Amino acid sequence: METWSLSLRQRKLLHIMQNQPSFLTSSQLARQLNVSPRTIRNDIAEINKNLEPFHTRIVSEKSKGYFFHSENPDILRQLGHMDNAFFTREERVRYLTFTLCLSDIPLNLYDLEEEIFVSHTTLEHDLNDLREKYVLSPPYISLIQVKDELSFEENERKRRSILNRLFHEDWNYNSKGNAYYGSVFLDEKILDTVSLTISHYLNLYSIRLEDPNRVMLDLAVVIMYLRVRQGHLIEDIQRDIADTPAWQATKDIMEALEKQLDIAFPKCEVTEIYTKIAGARLMDARQLNFSTIGHYFDYQTIHMANAYIQRIHKYFDLDFSADEDFYITLLQYIRYFQMPEHIFNIQENINLTRQRLTVEYEIAWLFQDIAIEYLGRTADSSELLYLALCISGAMEYLNQNIPERKIRAIICCHLNLPAMWALKRKLLGAFGCYMDVIELLPVNEKDSYDFTNIDLILSTTRKNIPVPDGSTVLFISPFLNDQDHRNIENYINLRHTQSLYLSDQTSPERLFKEAVWHENVENIDKIILLKLLAGDVANTQEERDKLFETISRREKILSYAYHPGIAFVYALKPEGDPRLSVATMEHRILWNGIKIRTVIMAAIPTDQAILLFYLLEKIYQKDVPEDRIKNLRTKEEIYQYITNERK
Structure with a gap:
């Protein structure tokens, strides 16, 4: 079969x-892959050259973007897999990790350099990335180097965990198998046999798993089978068997596979698979409510959930305690969080998710102190993402079910009554949970109408409307197009954030006006820059060091650089006044794969923590073109951008 030589980015x-x-437009694709639209266009041209023999191409249509068309997707899936490509560091690190996991003897560094066609320095950089990913992070495997030889520690459980991760991280849920790499190690026929057997017995015992954890289970059994055949057994650990259906299902699965695959599995291997099924099993939500949680969750899980909800209320004055559905989901999240066998899977660009959930991520971050207190560890980026998604659902419920938070709106329209009424119905169909339309107003009455206590005026003409402070005018189409939907959504998000903020607290505008400014900073290291800004917002050297340590600790887990153009760096402090420092770069710096020109640092006292939400909305305005944000250079431009009222 023919093959191709696409880079990893092009395969992604x-x-x-x-x-x-x-x-999808080139700009949308560029944001997902952290490159420029021009790079996307060049990559698509290269991809189409490779696709030509297979009657497949990425089609381009003016004003719409790109669309994928293929007459034979099965051939394409096979061609998309590559196992021995070393175009990027990501591919090389994967290959090194895979080879170290499977090797029974130490690997020679010079042989590795020749094998993957890199210099000694490049190999050292690759190994540093490997250490960051697997040695300094779960499963914390030891990488042993003796002179010129390298090996992983002889811990079979950790090696299998890494092998599983190498395959499931980029799993193709629209098909089967890894999206970018082939199955040199995995036998697809064995995988099919295992998958069918597991499905049969999980259904028989009414055990349900999320898709990522089901993929993890299938891979774990196949990896176990292959490693046991090679004589590699895991260390026997005494485990409690508390979930009888999961244990019975596990025994039946393993007995069936022993017959089908002609192998005998030691009890320690069977128990290991049981822990994965029991740890990932979905609970029956129909049985869970405020009065039954004590029967299904342990004392620690309930206490962690209660402590987290109380912490949210203390810092951000948000009360989620009455939302039973959220509480049950939070308990399940914390239950899974405590189980190392459970997988929280991420496949899209996490920076794009963070741009959509800026406020929710800050609420999720409050969980870190609770995780440390009860479990001695912090949540990683994928665990925080899923908690932020939980919070987004809770925020939605709060916004929909508190009457005081509903927006009072008026439609000011130049068309006849039937058109105004139809526009009202469309608005309520899309946003009725968040707003009430108080009146349909002809444009000719705009100067005489009393807009007191009206939050939002939706006007179909661009005539000036005299509105009191606190009211906002949005110009919309009489037929409510897609851009109107986005503008109204952005207004609702900002309005909800503003409703949390107390009028007697420091305003973002005042903070920026009183901030310390550094303009046109040249050739500065990121660490030095952060220490400089920390010195501006701290009162003492001790406070500066503590602030920098807090920021550095968070940066390792969840980078502050996730939005093109601006990095907003911040930390809460016990007391004092909020303070701000701003630096603009003469040349953009690359931070977390994103080009940054402006760095803003804030130190915010805990009693004004809600100010953080307002600052996030002001700094990362969702209705402003990215190009404008990327090109902010001066104090005047940034201040004008921050204080710009949304009309």
């Missing part, structure tokens, strides 16, 4: 296109 781009049901 192709995978994104294959799994999109609609058109």
